[in-house]
Amino acid sequence: MSKSSLSLLFASVSILALTACGNGTKKSISENSTKTEYSFEYNGCKTGVQTADSAVGNCRNLTNDALNNHCADWMRKDAFDKARCTDLGVSWDDSSTDEDARDIPASN
DSSP states (O other), rough: OOOHHHHHHOOOOOHHHHTTTOTEEEEEEEEEESSSEEEETTTEEEOOOOSSHHHHHHHHHOOOOOTTTTTOOHHHHHHHHHHTGGTTTOOGGGGGGGGGGSSOOOOO
């Protein structure tokens, strides 16, 4: 098997593995230089499509429980961390990460 075929096979398997891990979870994030947009769904609870004109605005939206219908808290926190929002001066409200209040899946 050629090196390029092996690389393509690895990429295909990786994509399949990532999409198979959804288990009822839907996530969509898109970003360009001036506008960001995201939506999350977990167990039928949807944040709705949230847009912002900047990365800082996106980070603030991610922390806003009411704006996001109190849905997908752990998914929003993950996106917040990946976007390095604290480096942009936005902090995650500690009370919104209380595990008892989150809809995070139970670990086995």
